[in-house]
Every structure is written in C-alpha cells, then in structure tokens.
Amino acid sequence: MTGMLLDLNADVVALTEAVVDIESVSRNEKALADAIESALSGIEHVEVTRIGNSLVARTDLGRDERVVIAGHIDTVPLNRNLPVRNDGSKLHGLGTCDMKGGVAVALRLAHSVPEPDRDVTFVFYDCEEIDDIYNGLGRIASERPDLIEADFAILMEPSDAVVEAGCQGTLRIEVIVRGQRAHSARSWRGINAIHGAGEVLRRLQEYDARRPVIDGLEYHEGLNAVAIHGGVAGNVIPDECVVEVNYRFAPDRSQAEAEEFVREFFAGFDLAVTDSAPGALPGLDVPAAKAFVEAVGGEVNPKFGWTDVSRFTALGVPAVNFGPGDPMFAHKQDEHVPVEHIERCELQLRDWLEAEL
Amino acid sequence: MTGMLLDLNADVVALTEAVVDIESVSRNEKALADAIESALSGIEHVEVTRIGNSLVARTDLGRDERVVIAGHIDTVPLNRNLPVRNDGSKLHGLGTCDMKGGVAVALRLAHSVPEPDRDVTFVFYDCEEIDDIYNGLGRIASERPDLIEADFAILMEPSDAVVEAGCQGTLRIEVIVRGQRAHSARSWRGINAIHGAGEVLRRLQEYDARRPVIDGLEYHEGLNAVAIHGGVAGNVIPDECVVEVNYRFAPDRSQAEAEEFVREFFAGFDLAVTDSAPGALPGLDVPAAKAFVEAVGGEVNPKFGWTDVSRFTALGVPAVNFGPGDPMFAHKQDEHVPVEHIERCELQLRDWLEAEL
Numbered sequence: 001m002t003g004m005l006l007d008l009n010a011d012v013v014a015l016t017e018a019v020v021d022i023e024s025v026s027r028n029e030k031a032l033a034d035a036i037e038s039a040l041s042g043i044e045h046v047e048v049t050r051i052g053n054s055l056v057a058r059t060d061l062g063r064d065e066r067v068v069i070a071g072h073i074d075t076v077p078l079n080r081n082l083p084v085r086n087d088g089s090k091l092h093g094l095g096t097c098d099m100k101g102g103v104a105v106a107l108r109l110a111h112s113v114p115e116p117d118r119d120v121t122f123v124f125y126d127c128e129e130i131d132d133i134y135n136g137l138g139r140i141a142s143e144r145p146d147l148i149e150a151d152f153a154i155l156m157e158p159s160d161a162v163v164e165a166g167c168q169g170t171l172r173i174e175v176i177v178r179g180q181r182a183h184s185a186r187s188w189r190g191i192n193a194i195h196g197a198g199e200v201l202r203r204l205q206e207y208d209a210r211r212p213v214i215d216g217l218e219y220h221e222g223l224n225a226v227a228i229h230g231g232v233a234g235n236v237i238p239d240e241c242v243v244e245v246n247y248r249f250a251p252d253r254s255q256a257e258a259e260e261f262v263r264e265f266f267a268g269f270d271l272a273v274t275d276s277a278p279g280a281l282p283g284l285d286v287p288a289a290k291a292f293v294e295a296v297g298g299e300v301n302p303k304f305g306w307t308d309v310s311r312f313t314a315l316g317v318p319a320v321n322f323g324p325g326d327p328m329f330a331h332k333q334d335e336h337v338p339v340e341h342i343e344r345c346e347l348q349l350r351d352w353l354e355a356e357l
Numbered sequence: 358m359t360g361m362l363l364d365l366n367a368d369v370v371a372l373t374e375a376v377v378d379i380e381s382v383s384r385n386e387k388a389l390a391d392a393i394e395s396a397l398s399g400i401e402h403v404e405v406t407r408i409g410n411s412l413v414a415r416t417d418l419g420r421d422e423r424v425v426i427a428g429h430i431d432t433v434p435l436n437r438n439l440p441v442r443n444d445g446s447k448l449h450g451l452g453t454c455d456m457k458g459g460v461a462v463a464l465r466l467a468h469s470v471p472e473p474d475r476d477v478t479f480v481f482y483d484c485e486e487i488d489d490i491y492n493g494l495g496r497i498a499s500e501r502p503d504l505i506e507a508d509f510a511i512l513m514e515p516s517d518a519v520v521e522a523g524c525q526g527t528l529r530i531e532v533i534v535r536g537q538r539a540h541s542a543r544s545w546r547g548i549n550a551i552h553g554a555g556e557v558l559r560r561l562q563e564y565d566a567r568r569p570v571i572d573g574l575e576y577h578e579g580l581n582a583v584a585i586h587g588g589v590a591g592n593v594i595p596d597e598c599v600v601e602v603n604y605r606f607a608p609d610r611s612q613a614e615a616e617e618f619v620r621e622f623f624a625g626f627d628l629a630v631t632d633s634a635p636g637a638l639p640g641l642d643v644p645a646a647k648a649f650v651e652a653v654g655g656e657v658n659p660k661f662g663w664t665d666v667s668r669f670t671a672l673g674v675p676a677v678n679f680g681p682g683d684p685m686f687a688h689k690q691d692e693h694v695p696v697e698h699i700e701r702c703e704l705q706l707r708d709w710l711e712a713e714l
Contacts, residue, residue, distance in 0.1 A: 168542060170542075170592075183662065183685075184579060184581050184603045185605050185661040185662035186577075186579075186661050186662075186685075187579035187581045187605070188566070192581055192582060194558065194561075194581075194584070194585050194600070195558055195561050195562045195581070195582060197558060197585070198558030198559050198561070198562050201551065201552055201555030201558060202555050202559065204549075204551075204552050204555070205555050222541060222542070222543075222544035222545065224541055224544045224549055224551075224552070224594055225549060225551035225552060225587075226588055226590070226591055226592070226593060226594070226595060227551070227587060227591075227595070228554070228585050228586065228587050229585065229586050229587075230585050231582075231583055231584025231585060231601065232583075233583070234529055234583055234584075234601070234603060234632070235527075235583070235603065238582070238583060238584070241585065244588065246541045246591060246592065248544070275591070304542040304543050328540075328543075
C-alpha cells in the first residue's frame with residue numbers, strides 16, 4: 001500500500017480528480033490498484049478479488065441477472081498533462097477521458113448501490129493501452145473466467161455518454177512490392193519497387209468503403225495505408241517497397257473474411273498479415289441489453305474503434321460501450337471530459353441498477 | 358611512413374595487387390598515400406606535392422600541352438573482400454575495379470615514361486567515395502588550382518577500358534505530400550498523405566526518359582524514387598509522406614534547368630532540393646581530346662554516372678573517363694577487374710604519351 005486513499009463518499013467529479021491524480025501509465029498501475037483495492041475493501045456488500053493489478057468486486061444477491069461494469073485503470077504515457085485541472089465545466093488531464101471518469105462512476109456505484117436489482121460485477125483492470133498479452137481483462141478471462149461470467153457487460157470507454165454498440169474489427173497487413181536493384185545512373189537496368197507501389201496506392205484511393213447496417217446501426221469500414229517505406233541509398237533503384245495497411249471492418253465480417261477481402265483487393269501482390277482482432281456484433285437483442293439501452297434514453301451509435309467489448313463478445317457476454325468523454329480526445333495532449341458527462345453517466349447507471357427497487 | 362612500399366618496377370598487375378592490399382577506405386587513406394608518396398619521391402622527372410592525403414606529381418618539360426591523369430585512392434567500406442585474389446584472368450577484391458587498377462596504371466606511367474611528348478600531371482586523391490566536402494580533388498582545386506591546370510584530363514574511373522565522355526548531372530529532391538491526421542477507425546475524418554503520394558508515383562511511372570544526342574553520344578536520363586517514407590502509428594491516418602527522387606540529367610541541361618523540369622513535373626506538390634551536381638558536356642572537340650580518343654581506338658561511349666569529370670569541366674579542363682573495369686561491379690561485394698583491361702590501359706596510355714618520340 002502506498003497510502004494514497006480514495007474517498008468513495010466524495011461526489012463523482014471529486015473522485016474522478018483523485019483517480020486521475022494517481023498516475024497509472026500502463027505497467028505502472030500498482031499505486032492506483034492499491035488505492036482501489038483499499039477503497040473496495042471497505043464496502044461490505046461486494047466480494048473483492050485481486051489478480052495482479054486488476055480488481056473484481058462482485059455483489060452476490062442471487063438476482064436473476066448479472067451484469068459487468070468494467071473499466072481499465074491505465075493510461076497512455078504522460079504528455080505534460082498532469083495534475084488534473086477543473087475549469088468548472090470540464091476536467092482536463094491524462095486519463096480524464098480515457099477512462100478514469102468511467103472508473104470513478106463505477107467506484108461510486110459499487111459504493112452507493114448496496115442492493116442493485118441485478119447482481120453486478122465491477123472490473124477495474126490494468127494494461128489496456130499496450131500490447132494484448134498484458135491486458136488485465138484478458139488475464140482474468142484466462143485465469144478466472146468464472147469471475148466475469150455475466151448476461152451483459154458495460155465497458156465504460158468514452159462514448160460521449162451514449163451507448164455505442166459492437167465494435168469494428170481490425171486487420172494489419174504488409175503489402176510487399178518487389179523490384180530489382182540497379183544504379184540510379186542506369187535506372188533502366190532495374191525495376192523500381194517504389195514506382196510499383198503506385199498501383200497499391202491507386203487501389204487504396206479508389207477503395208469504396210462498405211457501410212453495412214447491422215441491428216439498425218450503420219458501420220463504416222476503412223482501408224488505409226498507415227505506413228510506407230522503401231529505399232536502399234540515394235543512388236540505387238530500390239528492390240523493395242512495403243505498404244502497411246490497416247483494414248477496419250464492420251462486425252458482420254469475421255477475421256477470416258476480412259483477410260480474404262484484403263487478399264482479393266491486393267491480388268497480384270505479396271501480403272503478410274501482422275495483426276488481427278475480431279469485431280463484435282452489437283448484440284442488442286438480448287433482454288439485458290435492451291433494458292439498458294431503454295434506461296439510458298434509447299440512443300445507440302455504432303462503435304467504429306476496437307475496444308475490449310470484443311473480448312466480452314468472444315466470452316459469450318454481450319457488451320456495449322458507455323462512458324463519459326468524447327473518444328476523439330482520448331490519447332491527446334489536451335484530453336478532457338465534460339463534468340456533465342460524468343454526472344449523467346452515474347445518474348443513469350444508478351437509475352438502471354435501482355429501477356425495480 | 359608505415360613502411361609499406363610499392364615497387365614501380367613491378368608489372369602493372371602485381372602493382373595493382375599491392376595497391377589493393379593497402380586498405381584505404383575513405384578517410385583512412387594515410388597508409389596508401391604514404392606508400393605512393395614514397396614511391397613517387399624516387400622518380401627524378403616529376404615534382405611531387407602532397408596536400409593532405411592527396412598527391413600531385415608533375416613533369417615540367419616545357420611541352421606545348423599539359424594533360425592530367427587522375428585517380429582517387431580511396432574505396433567504399435570493406436565487405437569481406439580483401440586481400441586481393443588473382444584468378445589468372447581477373448583480380449578480385451575491394452578497389453580492384455573502383456579504381457586501384459587505374460591508380461596502378463598511372464603510377465606505372467609516372468615511373469616509366471620519363472620524357473612524355475606532353476607534360477603530365479598525375480593526381481592521386483582521397484575521399485572521392487564520400488561527402489563532397491571531403492573530396493581531395495576538390496581540396497586541390499580550391500587550395501592549389503595551379504597544380505591541376507591543364508589542356509585535358511583523363512579520369513581513370515572504370516569505363517570498361519574505353520573512353521566515356523561527359524557525365525550526367527544529378528539532382529535529389531524530396532516531394533512532400535501532406536494530409537491530415539485522424540484515427541484509422543474513423544479514417545474518413547482525415548486525409549491520407551500516403552494515398553496522396555500515389556499521384557507522385559503515377560507520374561514517375563509515366564515518365565518518358567529524354568535521350569538527347571550530344572557530340573554524337575546518346576545520353577539516357579532517369580527520374581526515380583529512391584526512397585519513400587510515411588506513417589505515424591498503426592492506427593493513425595498519416596499526415597505526411599515524403600518521396601525522395603533522384604533525377605539524372607543529360608549534360609545539355611544545367612542544374613537550374615534540371616530543377617525547373619522537376620518542379621514542373623511535380624507541379625502541385627511541395628518540393629525541397631537536397632543535393633545537386635552538374636553534368637559535364639563531352640568536350641570532345643578540343644584537339645587534345647580528339648588526339649586521345651584516336652590514340653585509344655576511336656570508340657567513345659556516353660558516361661551515365663556522375664564522376665569528378667564534372668569537377669574538371671567546372672575548372673575549364675575538358676575531361677573524359679578512361680579506366681580498367683566494368684563500372685557495374687564498382688561498390689559490389691564481388692568487385693573485380695579484368696587483367697587484360699589493366700594491361701591494355703597501360704599500353705594505350707603509354708603509346709599516346711610517347712606517340713611523337
């Protein structure tokens with residue numbers, strides 16, 4: 001224990017400020033995990049389990065339904081944006097948006113709703129912002145899957161405080177264009193691989209994005225070069241050029257289908273898949289999801305980015321994103337969250353958890 | 358002095374082997390320069406001047422005409438290709454082709470032609486293979502231009518032992534394509550600079566090379582991407598892509614005209630010129646050049662690559678390339694020079710220098 005304490009009796013804005021000011025860049029979450037563990041251990045109506053720097057707190061009231069409310073406690077690296085600054089309407093600083101506002105809301109709910117009308121599993125996990133192998137939610141899923149079994153999950157990623165359902169998958173490939181080296185003074189004796197990459201870029205420029213409608217939500221795919229490199233020396237015709245492409249695909253396509261599409265799209269070129277993660281269907285047809293959407297006002301948007309919603313889906317738990325903050329400000333130096341978002345999220349989730357009381 | 362000696366009484370092949378085995382990667386030419394200085398100092402009919410690791414040896418017979426015979430003594434870096442290996446018909450090893458065969462020929466001539474029918478200035482210079490500011494010939498031209506005044510110059514760069522006249526100029530530019538960053542999950546909110554570079558590559562692919570005929574020689578221009586780079590992160594639409602282009606231009610174009618052509622060619626894009634060196638016209642109309650070409654058999658090819666011939670031209674000295682070795686093997690791991698080339702070059706130059714005796 002480091003001695004840093006979180007007061008769960010404070011209002012959600014003050015609590016967010018306190019959580020933000022306990023720095024927790026990925027792989028350095030111990031101080032915040034200690035503070036959360038200490039705070040949770042004072043709550044009688046939940047059972048707390050710690051796995052590494054992740055914490056699970058569960059009610060066990062024998063309700064018909066169990067829901068997960070989850071948030072990661074780590075942030076991307078510091079960028080001269082701590083400590084937190086409250087300008088009255090917004091909190092500014094590292095993690096305010098992604099996603100300590102959501103973490104504070106979940107902590108407040110764990111503390112102040114002793115008898116929810118559905119059993120709740122609160123999950124606070126580490127290492128979401130870095131390589132998949134470190135992901136705390138992944139570790140729980142692999143070591144103690146029983147802890148996160150549920151009928152429905154809410155991931156408190158920033159979503160402008162409205163429900164964002166599903167998530168798009170992502171595929172990364174290298175398109176490799178080959179040529180033949182020659183001295184640039186006698187370029188006609190070689191084959192310029194960079195010039196050959198022009199055809200790859202031409203196809204990318206002509207790409208027409210699919211926008212499938214799934215469960216009433218319009219997704220929007222993207223196929224983009226995210227890097228290109230080639231070149232041997234200033235006087236050499238290059239024999240290789242590599243275009244790194246990122247395909248963001250709607251959740252009606254599997255990873256295999258996404259790869260098949262890309263291979264056809266770049267027919268004639270060598271491809272290497274370097275990374276792949278599945279999308280997640282909105283899953284709004286399950287009763288728990290329907291009830292939640294209704295409770296928070298009925299508005300639902302599609303989620304374009306990839307989130308751990310997909311991890312819940314893979315575990316058979318329908319999940320949505322719902323949290324304070326505009327996701328466009330995540331990972332930015334000027335990251336911030338509207339105070340009104342945090343307060344509204346707490347209120348709506350509390351109303352939902354106490355609806356039948 | 359390091360104690361390494363060169364025996365100028367040896368035949369030109371043995372002398373080449375000895376020169377090759379004194380390692381002299383650019384900026385490390387002292388041992389070879391010492392050995393050459395020592396060898397030249399034993400020749401009574403030349404006056405020797407040392408400037409850094411470059412040497413100039415001049416006859417002073419009061420002839421009507423003065424010619425320069427020049428070669429650089431440095432090599433590109435080692436590539437597991439020393440010591441020299443003689444397979445009977447070829448010498449293999451670093452510097453055999455570029456250009457210690459030529460250096461050995463010049464040393465033999467300095468030693469064994471005491472009364473040439475034209476005054477001769479032999480130049481052995483350092484740092485040709487690296488950045489222009491280190492070039493030994495450039496240093497002589499700036500510190501002691503009087504030492505290399507002449508009517509005609511022969512640069513013993515590898516040219517398959519036939520005369521290669523003039524040289525093409527070279528221009529390097531960066532074509533900068535700009536866009537606008539966005540998260541790749543919402544790519545339509547950004548402008549992909551790499552996709553934008555497709556137009557640059559399209560123009561390069563459609564480029565139709567000029568092949569002007571100058572003094573009866575057909576040059577062949579080239580416009581090539583030699584490097585490309587762009588990309589911020591695997592999930593970011595990149596806001597910049599830079600294509601590095603090398604334009605090799607025939608010597609009927611000035612540097613300014615070359616730049617003007619390239620600016621027009623890439624109209625609409627930001628350009629930055631990073632390097633430029635002029636070409637050199639063949640200059641075969643001066644009597645000394647005509648006589649030389651005739652003496653070595655009359656065959657003349659255009660020089661596509663850039664060489665220090667251009668430096669002589671800028672000093673007002675018409676110059677050609679003429680040296681043993683196929684330039685395609687310069688800078689290669691399997692660099693080599695035909696023994697027959699070395700012997701023929703020595704013989705033809707000796708005949709030319711003694712023609713009127």
